[in-house]
Structures are given as C-alpha cells and as structure tokens.
Amino acid sequence: MKFFAFFGMILISISAIAADFDPSGTWQGVMIRKGTKMKDASIVYFDFENNDGVVTGYSREEIYDSDLYSLKKVNADLDENGTLHIRQIAETKSNKTSRTTWCRVSASLSYDPKTGYLTGEYVATDCRRVAGDFILYRADFELPTDGEMPYTQIWFNQFVKDYAEGLNAPEIRKIERDNFVFEPIFFDYDKYEIREEHEAFLNSMIKIVKGHSDLRVKVTGHTDSDGSDQYNDTLSYNRAQAITNYFVKRGLSPDRLVIEFKGERSPIDTNKNPKGKQRNRRVDFEFI
Known part of the structure; x- marks a missing residue:
C-alpha cells in the first residue's frame, strides 16, 4: 500500500504544477531536425516572460561542441488549452560560418505535467523543408541576451541518455525523490x-x-x-x-x-x- 500511496502523492504534486501552466523562465533542451537522431540535435534555450498569455522572450540555438550560436527574439501566445505557440521573429546576435544557416521557426509546444517536458513540432518560416521537434525542460538559470554564455554544454550528453532511459525532467524527478516512500x-x-x-x-x-x-x-x-x-x-x-x-x-x-x-x-x-x-x-x- 505504501507504494501506491507514494504515487498518489506524486500525482497530487504534479496536479499542482499542471493546474496553471506558466512558461515564464528559462528552458533548455534540444531541437531535433526531422530524419536525425537526438544525439545529433542542436542545443536550444528559451527565456519567456508571460503577461496574461502574451509571451515574449529570446531563444538561443547552439551547435554542440562548437562556439556557433544564434540568438533570436521570440513572440508567443498561450491558448486556453495551455499550448504555447511560438514564433522566432528576428535574429539579434550570432556566431556562424559561411556554411551555417540559422532558420527562424514557429512551433506549438505542450507541457506534460507528468514528465515535466515542454515538447512540440517546429517548422521553419524562412527556410525550405526544415522541420523537427523541440524537447525542453525548465532550467535553473537566466538566459543571457548579450550573446555571452557562461554555461557549458556538459549537460547535453547526459540529457540524451536520460531521455532515452525514459526519465522525467529534473523538476519532476525532484518531486519523485522528495515523496518517495x-x-x-x-x-x-x-x-x-x-x-x-x-x-x-x-x-x-x-x-x-x-x-x-x-x-x-x-x-x-x-x-x-x-x-x-x-x-x-x-x-x-x-x-x-x-x-x-x-x-x-x-x-x-x-x-x-x-x-x-x-x-x-x-x-x-x-x-x-x-x-x-x-x-x-x-x-x-x-x-x-
């Protein structure tokens, strides 16, 4: 019976998270292009500010194991179902080579309170035949908007492994650990x-x-x-x-x-x- 009580406590805690989804804050994760594997994905960060369902912010995309990046302004709307519709509207800073193309994308993202992941499909708005999937989770830092990034990419490989293992996002894992009986x-x-x-x-x-x-x-x-x-x-x-x-x-x-x-x-x-x-x-x- 204790085992079932443990899951009951988790569901109560998760329900509290799901009751009023607010995307405000920083998210980190991956941007997986269609036809590629997660280990080959781009790293992506979002920083959102929510004002009564009108969401603004920035995104930062990085190529793993390099110093290449693109920082873009983002607009978004949060609908009555809790789906976040985002649009990258302008690149503000970047570091790229002649072979690097940073596409602007739009996406519809849904938050799963059971796993803690914010996921959805994206489509490029200024590049042909570019589409894929976002998998994001809450980060515990603020995304810089000046192009400087004080945080490393060391988390990326562990995240790919954890996701393949079926593990939940860190915020949900903390709830599970704290309530484990x-x-x-x-x-x-x-x-x-x-x-x-x-x-x-x-x-x-x-x-x-x-x-x-x-x-x-x-x-x-x-x-x-x-x-x-x-x-x-x-x-x-x-x-x-x-x-x-x-x-x-x-x-x-x-x-x-x-x-x-x-x-x-x-x-x-x-x-x-x-x-x-x-x-x-x-x-x-x-x-x-």
Missing part, C-alpha cells in the same frame, strides 16, 4: 528469491536513482530467528545481494549500491508467530 521487500522462509509482487516497487526505485547522479542506495538484509547466527548472516547477505543483482541487471552501476546484512539482529516484529517472522524476513533500503 521506502517499503521492505519480504522473502519466503529460508529463501532469497525476489517475489514478483515487489518488482514494480524496485523498478520505481531504480528510476529514482538513475535520475539523480549523486544518489546511492544502502540495501540491508534481515532474517527471522530460525537458524544459527552464522547461517542467518549468510542468508541475510544473500537477500541483499539478490536485490543488488536485480538493480545491476537493470542498469544501476554497482558503485551506487552498498550492501549490509544483519541476520536476525534487527527484527521489526516478534519472532513468536508466523506473521511476525514473515515481516522480519526482509530487505530494507536507505538513500545515502
């Missing part, structure tokens, strides 16, 4: 095989950890009181190891996992009846 994984008597009923919860934890590069997980195994101390130490270790194997098999790096095993020394219930013993045959978790 741990629950123990229970085991059958004298066993360390993971029950299928626990896989959804474990997969949700994997997604949380993948979304935060500074996060590790402590996995602690336990047993009931049946058996010798030495036997139960080994069994509790095997239970913790089974969980870490599950995590590694699904993409978590081993260096983000810490194993502890306590045998029968840390019960959470009585060992005098089957129900209590079942609760003690478990693995617990902690973010570190």
